[in-house]
Amino acid sequence: MVDVALAAGVSTITISRAIKTPDKVSPDTRKKVKAAMDALGYIPNLVAGSLASTHSHVIGIVVPTITNSLFADTVEGLTNVIRPHNFHILIGSSRYDIEEEEDIVRAFLGQRVEAMVLTGDTHSKATRKMLLQTNTPVVEMWTMTKNPIDMVIGFSNFEAARQMTNYLITSGYQYIAYLGGLIKNNDRTSQRLAGYNDAINEAGLAYPETYKCSSAFDFKEGGRAIRSLLEAHPEIDAVFAASDVLAVGAIQECLRQGWSVPERIAIAGLDDSIIAAVLVPPLTTVRIPRYKIGEVIGKKLLRRLRGPRDETSDIVDLGFEIVKRASA
Amino acid sequence: MVDVALAAGVSTITISRAIKTPDKVSPDTRKKVKAAMDALGYIPNLVAGSLASTHSHVIGIVVPTITNSLFADTVEGLTNVIRPHNFHILIGSSRYDIEEEEDIVRAFLGQRVEAMVLTGDTHSKATRKMLLQTNTPVVEMWTMTKNPIDMVIGFSNFEAARQMTNYLITSGYQYIAYLGGLIKNNDRTSQRLAGYNDAINEAGLAYPETYKCSSAFDFKEGGRAIRSLLEAHPEIDAVFAASDVLAVGAIQECLRQGWSVPERIAIAGLDDSIIAAVLVPPLTTVRIPRYKIGEVIGKKLLRRLRGPRDETSDIVDLGFEIVKRASA
DNA sequence: TTGTAGGCGTTATCAT
DNA sequence: ATGATAACGCCTACAA
Numbered sequence: 188m189v190d191v192a193l194a195a196g197v198s199t200i201t202i203s204r205a206i207k208t209p210d211k212v213s214p215d216t217r218k219k220v221k222a223a224m225d226a227l228g229y230i231p232n233l234v235a236g237s238l239a240s241t242h243s244h245v246i247g248i249v250v251p252t253i254t255n256s257l258f259a260d261t262v263e264g265l266t267n268v269i270r271p272h273n274f275h276i277l278i279g280s281s282r283y284d285i286e287e288e289e290d291i292v293r294a295f296l297g298q299r300v301e302a303m304v305l306t307g308d309t310h311s312k313a314t315r316k317m318l319l320q321t322n323t324p325v326v327e328m329w330t331m332t333k334n335p336i337d338m339v340i341g342f343s344n345f346e347a348a349r350q351m352t353n354y355l356i357t358s359g360y361q362y363i364a365y366l367g368g369l370i371k372n373n374d375r376t377s378q379r380l381a382g383y384n385d386a387i388n389e390a391g392l393a394y395p396e397t398y399k400c401s402s403a404f405d406f407k408e409g410g411r412a413i414r415s416l417l418e419a420h421p422e423i424d425a426v427f428a429a430s431d432v433l434a435v436g437a438i439q440e441c442l443r444q445g446w447s448v449p450e451r452i453a454i455a456g457l458d459d460s461i462i463a464a465v466l467v468p469p470l471t472t473v474r475i476p477r478y479k480i481g482e483v484i485g486k487k488l489l490r491r492l493r494g495p496r497d498e499t500s501d502i503v504d505l506g507f508e509i510v511k512r513a514s515a
Numbered sequence: 516m517v518d519v520a521l522a523a524g525v526s527t528i529t530i531s532r533a534i535k536t537p538d539k540v541s542p543d544t545r546k547k548v549k550a551a552m553d554a555l556g557y558i559p560n561l562v563a564g565s566l567a568s569t570h571s572h573v574i575g576i577v578v579p580t581i582t583n584s585l586f587a588d589t590v591e592g593l594t595n596v597i598r599p600h601n602f603h604i605l606i607g608s609s610r611y612d613i614e615e616e617e618d619i620v621r622a623f624l625g626q627r628v629e630a631m632v633l634t635g636d637t638h639s640k641a642t643r644k645m646l647l648q649t650n651t652p653v654v655e656m657w658t659m660t661k662n663p664i665d666m667v668i669g670f671s672n673f674e675a676a677r678q679m680t681n682y683l684i685t686s687g688y689q690y691i692a693y694l695g696g697l698i699k700n701n702d703r704t705s706q707r708l709a710g711y712n713d714a715i716n717e718a719g720l721a722y723p724e725t726y727k728c729s730s731a732f733d734f735k736e737g738g739r740a741i742r743s744l745l746e747a748h749p750e751i752d753a754v755f756a757a758s759d760v761l762a763v764g765a766i767q768e769c770l771r772q773g774w775s776v777p778e779r780i781a782i783a784g785l786d787d788s789i790i791a792a793v794l795v796p797p798l799t800t801v802r803i804p805r806y807k808i809g810e811v812i813g814k815k816l817l818r819r820l821r822g823p824r825d826e827t828s829d830i831v832d833l834g835f836e837i838v839k840r841a842s843a
Numbered sequence: 844t845t846g847t848a849g850g851c852g853t854t855a856t857c858a859t
Numbered sequence: 860a861t862g863a864t865a866a867c868g869c870c871t872a873c874a875a
Contacts, residue, residue, distance in 0.1 A: 235868035256584035563852035
């Protein structure tokens with residue numbers, strides 16, 4: 188910057204202003220500065236800028252897995268909103284482990300991210316403490332919670348599961364099993380299970396505990412689960428898989444076994460992943476506003492970080508939608 | 516850090532050393548420092564550290580789209596390798612636009628990323644210039660090129676397309692159309708088209724230009740393309756879609772139209788995306804080592820940035836694999 | 844509209 | 860093994 192200043196015949200602060208707040212500099216100087224910058228190939232050191240201004244222009248986000256295109260949609264929505272404002276994204280994947288999440292949060296806070304976006308509302312004590320103590324704006328996403336760290340932007344996993352289960356019940360299925368994800372330290376999967384239980388109870392139904400399976404989100408697990416379910420309980424006529432991955436795996440297995448879907452057994456999922464619509468039969472599932480979640484996070488954070496006071500609620504429920512297709 | 520130093524009764528540099536190079540500090544002081552840090556909830560400011568040391572511990576990566584789980588796999592592979600070494604990832608999506616890529620590269624260099632990972636080998640002049648001038652380690656991925664900026668880690672899109680086309684030819688198909696992505700400023704799609712052309716020519720075949728379609732990567736485009744192809748050229752008995760997305764869209768459209776796959780028309784893809792195996796019929800496609808690409812990038816970069824001199828080649832061809840399934 | 848002085852929170856360097 | 864001092868490259872505050 189000193190070099191550029193010398194070349195342009197001005198002081199360094201004028202260079203800084205010409206870059207950050209061009210309208211505070213005369214058009215003439217602006218031109219000279221631009222020329223000097225180009226000539227020298229100057230790229231401002233934003234690290235130094237961050238240190239001096241305490242504005243890093245970076246937002247951190249932790250997702251359980253990057254691979255899963257579900258969260259990728261949210262990340263894409265977020266970047267698209269914040270990029271025009273010169274914000275960037277530091278991304279980390281926790282592999283569904285709150286200790287790993289803690290490590291990432293610590294590292295990102297060290298990088299002085301201006302805000303943190305976390306998946307779900309289940310975090311380690313240390314994570315909560317660090318975030319509160321540093322007074323970092325926080326978004327917990329893909330969930331709804333009564334007791335947020337700060338902002339919450341997502342949908343009710345409980346309601347999504349409850350309504351889909353209800354849909355199966357009112358469609359006339361009598362023996363509805365449940366295929367869910369691992370529950371430990373995962374509020375999304377826990378809430379979905381709770382939603383299923385609630386719907387079943389409300390309807391006055393009662394099944395053995397073994398109507399419920401939980402496994403990692405994996406095609407193969409979905410197949411394995413449905414096989415053991417139907418072996419143990421041949422009366423089962425519908426399965427609600429609280430994740431499309433499991434549902435798809437289950438449907439594939441049914442094809443292999445010659446069990447027709449939905450005639451022998453109906454299968455519903457949750458996510459409306461990209462596979463759901465192209466599957467044969469197309470999957471009845473719950474559509475989550477994945478991209479929108481990212482966009483809303485971006486908008487809320489921009490306001491919180493730079494904008495005027497935000498009067499809108501810090502808890503945003505973006506809802507979901509039951510998508511009825513042929514599989515159930 | 517000053518507060519921690521005071522609390523521990525040592526100087527700031529000792530705090531720094533206790534964190535970064537614990538073995539250079541006596542076990543006793545280490546304990547005192549740890550206690551002071553915990554008591555104060557101290558989180559070191561890595562921004563200041565980056566400025567002082569010129570090591571940001573951040574690697575930038577630009578992908579055409581985050582949404583696409585293809586690149587997400589690569590990002591996941593990369594993070595998993597570098598996380599244990601305290602490196603982090605700044606991610607950006609260019610939306611298949613080299614001007615956007617340029618903006619992102621400029622911003623990331625401003626953040627003083629220690630290395631940049633780019634998709635493909637087609638970049639703006641300014642992008643190349645910035646990267647070379649700043650002497651930043653660069654990886655161009657998902658491609659092979661004779662004229663790299665620095666490192667190249669990927670596979671030959673030309674060969675992948677050529678071999679798949681060949682497979683269709685040797686399988687006995689006579690009229691093989693091509694469905695590809697948009698070619699402008701995209702070396703991957705261009706190379707795939709070239710590979711198809713090469714195989715067709717080598718086999719002594721000749722088709723009208725209208726045997727080739729190009730469109731955005733989108734289910735609907737795949738469907739639209741195959742409809743117009745078969746209307747214009749009913750003799751076509753196979754389609755090579757140089758992307759699974761297009762292939763899946765095409766297969767879905769065939770189902771709708773009542774054209775059996777592969778009897779009426781065979782369809783092959785490229786990517787081996789997660790959908791390929793679960794589709795009905797399962798998709799014949801080309802498997803790309805997506806996750807591995809990310810891992811190798813991580814390993815090479817770690818060596819380049821911190822390790823001993825790397826004697827292995829800076830151009831790594833990770834190959835691909837023809838996956839034969841029922842659709843062709 | 845432009846400039847001066849000082850500081851952001853670390854780490855490199857050189858000493859002890 | 861520990862410390863004193865001076866950067867790192869920019870921005871804030873204040874001044875002209």
